Amino acid sequence: MTPFQIVALSSLAALVLWEVARLRSAGFSGGSWLVRIGVWLAAAAAVAQPQLLQQLANLLGIGRGTDVLLYLLVFAFFGTSFFLYARTIVLQRQLTQLVRQYALDNAQRRG
């Protein structure tokens, strides 16, 4: 095992343990937990057995394992960007409602 694998795998193992501990204390709260743990496990598999990515690349006809990773990162980037954009818009709308209620409650007119 290379030094990188030791560091990366122990960090990922810590993350998985943390997710499991959180699950035990806070209870299961929907699909995002499964997605997160799936990502950590997939990362661990790719670090431990780098040829797995290469095999996946061959299977998909992409060529190199690193390209598979690149494509996945690009998808993840766009997905995350849109998710965060949508969250920002929702927060902005909630904030606007609050601001509006404050303004309506404090309407003023002189004289």
Added chain:
Amino acid sequence: MDTPFDVWIVVPAYNEGRRLSVTLRNLRRLYSNIVVVDDGSRDDTGQFALAEGVWVLRHPINCGQGAALQTGIDFALQQGASAIVTFDADGQHSVDEISGLLEPLRSGAADVVLGSRFLGRAEGLPFSRRLVLKAGVLFTRIFSRIRVTDTHNGLRALSRHAAERIRLHENRMAHASEILHQIQLLRLRYCEQPVTIRYTAETLTKGQSSWNAISILSQFILGRFVR
């Protein structure tokens, strides 16, 4: 007995300062129900408005013109408005043209009356701005399937029926496209009235840059996907 036809004028204002006083004085000549929504101005816009004896609502932070309009519309509805006119703070609209906008509402011919500078007059409108506005008209025809000649005119009149149904979610400038989109979606009856818009060096500096059209367009499209 006829129910009174209560007209409310909603003026969204952001850092308008003294210029707002002139607009409000002109409005006060003909209308008594005026509400200014001070959209988190960093100057004394709110104080100038209060000095003119109109209702003032203050957003503690700047939310954008769309948000300010919706706040003003909500207030006017609470006060029992029969019709609501939206009027820009910078004095580019003409107060005398409001009555023409209200006529189709009074007669029940329309739920929304939209001011159009391209049916009326646009004084001092630069060529680049004209081009952007025309592109907006084309976009609205394709995207919202509504045929109007001027899509981003701040002077419009809504019946109570329309104001209760239209809900602006676009806080910033994309609200103008959003109103048109909702008119079509809610099947409200609308018509256009010629109006005059007077551009001055001041209104052009403060107003939207033509490049902003791209950001407005993307806000409007992306906003559709967020519920």
